[in-house]
Amino acid sequence: MHEFKYRNNQLYCENVLVGRLAKTFGTPLYIYSYHTLIDHYLKLKSAFSKINPLICYSVKANSNLSILKALIAKGAGLDIVSGGELFRAQKAACPAGKIVYASVGKTDKEIFAAISKGILFFNVESLAELKNINRIARGLNKITRVAIRINPDVEAKTHKYISTGKLTNKFGIDLDSAYKILLLRTKFRNLNICGLHIHIGSQITQSAPFVEAIKKVSNFIQRLKVKGIVLEYLNIGGGLGIIYDHEAPQTAQLYADEIIPLLKKTGLKIIMEPGRFIVGNAGILVVKVLYIKHTPKKKFIIVDGGMNDLIRPALYCAYHNIWPLVKNAKVEKADVVGPICESGDFLAKERLMAKVKEGDYLAVMSTGAYGFSMSSNYNSRPRAAEVMVAKDKVLVIRKRESCEDLIRNEII
Ligand SMILES: *Cc1c(COP(=O)(O)O)cnc(C)c1O
Numbered sequence: 201m202h203e204f205k206y207r208n209n210q211l212y213c214e215n216v217l218v219g220r221l222a223k224t225f226g227t228p229l230y231i232y233s234y235h236t237l238i239d240h241y242l243k244l245k246s247a248f249s250k251i252n253p254l255i256c257y258s259v260k261a262n263s264n265l266s267i268l269k270a271l272i273a274k275g276a277g278l279d280i281v282s283g284g285e286l287f288r289a290q291k292a293a294c295p296a297g298k299i300v301y302a303s304v305g306k307t308d309k310e311i312f313a314a315i316s317k318g319i320l321f322f323n324v325e326s327l328a329e330l331k332n333i334n335r336i337a338r339g340l341n342k343i344t345r346v347a348i349r350i351n352p353d354v355e356a357k358t359h360k361y362i363s364t365g366k367l368t369n370k371f372g373i374d375l376d377s378a379y380k381i382l383l384l385r386t387k388f389r390n391l392n393i394c395g396l397h398i399h400i401g402s403q404i405t406q407s408a409p410f411v412e413a414i415k416k417v418s419n420f421i422q423r424l425k426v427k428g429i430v431l432e433y434l435n436i437g438g439g440l441g442i443i444y445d446h447e448a449p450q451t452a453q454l455y456a457d458e459i460i461p462l463l464k465k466t467g468l469k470i471i472m473e474p475g476r477f478i479v480g481n482a483g484i485l486v487v488k489v490l491y492i493k494h495t496p497k498k499k500f501i502i503v504d505g506g507m508n509d510l511i512r513p514a515l516y517c518a519y520h521n522i523w524p525l526v527k528n529a530k531v532e533k534a535d536v537v538g539p540i541c542e543s544g545d546f547l548a549k550e551r552l553m554a555k556v557k558e559g560d561y562l563a564v565m566s567t568g569a570y571g572f573s574m575s576s577n578y579n580s581r582p583r584a585a586e587v588m589v590a591k592d593k594v595l596v597i598r599k600r601e602s603c604e605d606l607i608r609n610e611i612i
Pocket of ligand 1: 438476
């Protein structure tokens with residue numbers, strides 16, 4: 201469910217006409233619905249109220265400070281994957297004790313900064329990293345908390361680029377190696393190994409892979425208990441799928457009903473790291489039709505937003521609905537493409553969609569997650585503006601970049 205709806209055949213975001221925003225702020229333009237964002241966060245929170253987990257929103261899904269602040273104000277923590285995201289977390293005034301940090305390639309500088317700030321814990325992805333965090337903590341004369349990211353070797357049933365829980369993926373530590381590390385935990389004098397972490401992938405629409413992964417770690421936790429190793433946290437990651445097209449993903453409630461009994465049995469404090477589920481359907485990308493082009497084989501709708509603004513179609517062959525801002529009963533089949541010099545620069549292929557003409561606007565739906573945050577300046581295109589709508593209120597939360605921004609750090 202989201203707050204992008206037609207009234208009298210015109211598309212609105214909450215109480216604001218999307219066409220008005222496109223004209224006022226120009227295109228390509230990201231538009232977010234504040235209430236859709238918060239509703240999704242609260243849906244998850246209430247589904248899991250029985251166990252009251254710390255919900256650490258995954259910053260990489262959409263890292264705009266206003267989005268972070270809105271969620272932090274509702275009690276969310278943050279899941280970060282870089283020093284840059286740590287910086288954003290601080291700018292958004294996230295309490296350090298609500299920040300968890302995963303990544304297979306944390307640098308010394310990033311580790312140093314995160315320990316100094318006193319984050320809740322690192323999700324550690326290798327033995328080498330564990331040793332390095334221990335060394336840096338020793339230098340700071342601190343004991344730092346870490347969770348071991350387990351690679352549970354389960355099939356997440358999603359696109360292979362966003363599957364992270366198989367032993368062929370670079371993420372996490374296999375159970376046998378993790379067991380050995382935990383038996384030797386007192387050797388790491390500056391670490392408090394206080395938890396386990398899993399994150400098996402993204403856009404997962406069925407609960408079976410989550411259940412399988414959680415069962416594996418639960419058994420592992422039992423095995424550790426027998427050895428007298430008692431942990432405090434279980435971080436179950438993110439990955440909940442959303443509706444882009446005709447998917448029927450598990451709802452937050454269904455997901456909760458399936459896994460709460462398993463989580464309760466562990467006796468540990470639960471952390472989760474949803475990104476897409478919270479912000480995915482809370483955003484759209486509005487683009488303008490520049491040209492209609494007919495070739496002997498195809499009809500192309502050329503728009504002013506491309507793969508630099510939204511890379512998901514090119515990168516994952518992702519499907520996004522494309523809606524006209526003014527409803528139109530006439531349909532046609534076309535490719536919607538951007539201005540970038542790449543054949544991979546498309547937003548939709550062979551799509552049966554509302555007939556449009558030059559100058560019309562289109563809304564690329566469900567682009568709140570991994571939309572702007574994955575955008576780039578490729579083809580020297582300034583990045584889009586972002587606006588947030590709450591009922592009748594409109595706030596620019598990121599200005600459109602200028603050509604000056606493109607060359608800001610360049611030296612001749
Ligand atoms: C990307 C990521 C998430 C969020 O994934 P979603 O599919 O957006 O929920 C959570 N945890 C980690 C470690 C991640 O890398």
